[in-house]
Amino acid sequence: xxxxxxxxxxxxxxxxxxxxxxxxxxxxxxxxxxxxxxxxxxxxxxxxxxxxxxxxxxxxxxxxxxxxxxxxxxxxxxxxxxxxxxxxxxxxxxxxxxxxxxxxxxxxxxxxxxxxxxxxxxxxxxxxxxxxxxxxxxxxxxxxxxxxxxxxxxxxxxxxxxxxxxxxxxxxxxxxxxxxxxxxxxxxxxxxxxxxxxxxxxxxxxxxxxxxxxxxxxxxxxxxxxxxxxxxxxxxxxxxxxxxxxxxxxxxxxx
Amino acid sequence: xxxxxxxxxxxxxxxxxxxxxxxxxxxxxxxxxxxxxxxxxxxxxxxxxxxxxxxxxxxxxxxxxxxxxxxxxxxxxxxxxxxxxxxxxxxxxxxxxxxxxxxxxxxxxxxxxxxxxxxxxxxxxxxxxxxxxxxxxxxxxxxxxxxxxxxxxxxxxxxxxxxxxxxxxxxxxxxxxxxxxxxxxxxxxxxxxxxxxxxxxxxxxxxxxxxxxxx
Ligand SMILES: Nc1ncnc2c1ncn2[C@@H]1O[C@H](COP(=O)(O)OP(=O)(O)O)[C@@H](O)[C@H]1O
Ligand SMILES: [Mg+2]
Numbered sequence: 001x002x003x004x005x006x007x008x009x010x011x012x013x014x015x016x017x018x019x020x021x022x023x024x025x026x027x028x029x030x031x032x033x034x035x036x037x038x039x040x041x042x043x044x045x046x047x048x049x050x051x052x053x054x055x056x057x058x059x060x061x062x063x064x065x066x067x068x069x070x071x072x073x074x075x076x077x078x079x080x081x082x083x084x085x086x087x088x089x090x091x092x093x094x095x096x097x098x099x100x101x102x103x104x105x106x107x108x109x110x111x112x113x114x115x116x117x118x119x120x121x122x123x124x125x126x127x128x129x130x131x132x133x134x135x136x137x138x139x140x141x142x143x144x145x146x147x148x149x150x151x152x153x154x155x156x157x158x159x160x161x162x163x164x165x166x167x168x169x170x171x172x173x174x175x176x177x178x179x180x181x182x183x184x185x186x187x188x189x190x191x192x193x194x195x196x197x198x199x200x201x202x203x204x205x206x207x208x209x210x211x212x213x214x215x216x217x218x219x220x221x222x223x224x225x226x227x228x229x230x231x232x233x234x235x236x237x238x239x240x241x242x243x244x245x246x247x248x249x250x251x252x253x254x255x
Numbered sequence: 256x257x258x259x260x261x262x263x264x265x266x267x268x269x270x271x272x273x274x275x276x277x278x279x280x281x282x283x284x285x286x287x288x289x290x291x292x293x294x295x296x297x298x299x300x301x302x303x304x305x306x307x308x309x310x311x312x313x314x315x316x317x318x319x320x321x322x323x324x325x326x327x328x329x330x331x332x333x334x335x336x337x338x339x340x341x342x343x344x345x346x347x348x349x350x351x352x353x354x355x356x357x358x359x360x361x362x363x364x365x366x367x368x369x370x371x372x373x374x375x376x377x378x379x380x381x382x383x384x385x386x387x388x389x390x391x392x393x394x395x396x397x398x399x400x401x402x403x404x405x406x407x408x409x410x411x412x413x414x415x416x417x418x419x420x421x422x423x424x425x426x427x428x429x430x431x432x433x434x435x436x437x438x439x440x441x442x443x444x445x446x447x448x449x450x451x452x453x454x455x456x457x458x459x460x461x462x463x464x465x466x467x468x469x470x
Contacts, residue, residue, distance in 0.1 A: 033467050177286050205327075205329065209329075236466075238330065239329075239330060239333060239334060239466060240330065240334070240335070240465075240466025240467075241330050246330075247330050248333060250329040250330050251258075251328070251329050251330050251331065251332050252258045252261075252329075253258060
């Protein structure tokens with residue numbers, strides 16, 4: 001039942017001499033939503049970037065440890081980061097559609113991956129999964145930038161889904177959106193986890209509590225180095241956390 | 256610092272819960288006096304006072320609901336508020352049993368109780384002790400004390416069985432006493448329920464402390 005899709009072992013990350021994450025060990029479960037919470041600067045985004053090798057793009061970053069995915073270590077130089085990123089997609093805080101048509105935004109990933117089938121069908125399928133199809137089916141040729149913020153974010157989710165990833169990473173995907181659009185994204189996340197395992201960073205604890213199955217709480221030590229305090233069933237973390245530091249943080253009594 | 260207001264309100268509402276507990280305890284105590292002394296005025300007073308108990312319970316529940324809606328309490332804060340709501344309801348029900356006993360006292364009229372009251376006041380004493388200890392265990396977050404209250408419930412159950420058998424025997428022997436025996440049976444039953452409610456309070460305290468619901 002609770003099969004893990006990602007197994008993170010002794011993950012340590014540095015930016016030059018500064019250690020941003022220390023000894024992180026966590027299993028990310030398949031077809032579940034896992035939320036990473038914690039004060040800003042505790043390494044949540046760093047952690048996400050490790051999972052799809054985005055830290056490769058930061059020259060100062062050094063990543064040690066294992067992230068096992070389909071029996072292979074993502075950190076290994078043998079693996080192609082582009083290939084990893086098609087299996088492990090990322091959605092960012094600010095919606096970042098390309099300045100192209102709605103259709104092209106979703107079709108883009110399919111084209112560069114040399115997709116052979118009907119691109120039209122795939123685009124429709126992805127837009128449906130992202131709960132955007134009804135909004136845009138009559139104006140697929142319109143520019144993506146004409147969409148509202150919430151729609152743009154769902155478009156970015158559709159674009160990520162189009163290449164059939166196994167994991168979707170989301171870094172504060174709703175923090176730039178209004179409450180209604182936020183709700184739509186939250187519903188979508190819960191629906192999508194039947195197809196894709198989701199790891200989401202959010203600074204909004206209620207959001208983490210609402211949408212995730214599992215929650216991992218991160219903190220920083222006196223050297224501002226991030227580490228994971230505890231991880232568990234979301235219900236348990238928010239009603240009866242085992243670690244006092246988690247309790248203080250989620251009750252808002254964090255010193 | 257918004258959390259300070261939140262903490263203040265949680266402790267204010269906890270305090271009111273204890274006041275509610277005190278009101279209920281007083282009602283149970285008075286109901287025994289009204290029964291023993293055939294004091295109609297006291298019995299009417301208990302019935303009148305029950306409205307204040309009901310209102311206090313509603314006030315506590317509303318304030319907890321507001322805190323849940325506006326403060327998004329988590330972890331032990333959440334458990335505290337949920338426990339306060341439940342305990343408030345349990346206390347209010349205990350007040351209803353005291354009111355029930357007061358009504359029986361009035362119905363009994365000048366005849367008074369069928370037999371000298373011995374086991375029934377003992378049941379009331381243990382129930383009130385359970386109530387006060389369960390609320391102490393809440394204040395002190397004392398898991399052992401809360402669990403001890405659960406054991407006291409067995410004593411009340413045994414007393415109830417004894418009263419029940421005794422009254423049943425009297426009814427079998429003499430059909431003329433059935434009405435008056437039934438009054439006392441109701442009283443005993445109400446007290447048995449009071450003790451059950453005190454047990455529920457303790458179970459909520461245990462939940463508040465451990466995060467686990469036991470029974
Ligand atoms: N590209 C970078 N270069 C240097 N330091 C970085 C870089 N990115 C993040 N950091 C530092 O690493 C720590 C963790 O950052 P981040 O992962 O963004 O935290 P979070 O997402 O939890 O707010 C912070 O102290 C941040 O300043
Ligand atoms: Mg971040």
